[in-house]
Amino acid sequence: MAKLPDERIQELLGDRPGWTRKDAKWLVKKYRFPQFMKGIEFVQQTAMTAEALNHHPMIAIEYKVVTISVTSWSEGGITPLDFELIDRCDRLYNAMCGGGDSSS
Incomplete structure (x- = not known):
């Protein structure tokens, strides 16, 4: 799968609240959860999704905040x-947390 041009990346990010571009090659978002274990459940389900896509993100857990970082x-x-992958992460979060603002 070919790398996207910068203009297309910026265009696609415009439709994805909370996602930012870091160091030109990463897409990053912080998800906030009401309880620690909800965040852990999100990480487990994200890991299964990533495995199914054979595309694995960097995942950081900081109490009730989970940071997902993605690159190819x-x-x-x-x-x-x-x-x-980021669209699937957002859909998973929305299904788990009722579609509220996920960013911290």
């Missing part, structure tokens, strides 16, 4: 697969 190592940057 094989392409040296951001690809459509990264956007597929």
Whole structure:
């Protein structure tokens, strides 16, 4: 899957609240949860989703905040697969937490 041009990345990010671009090759978002174990459940389900896509994010857990960072190592940057994974993360969060603002 080919790396996306900068203009397309910015365009796609405009439709994805809370997601930011870091160091030109990462998409990053912090999800806030009402309880620690909800965040852990989100991480488990995100891991299963990533495994099914064979596309694995960096995941950091800080009490009730989970940070997801995504890039396509094989392409040296951001690809459509990264956007597929972040969309699935957002849908998972919305299903678990009622669609409220996930960003901290």
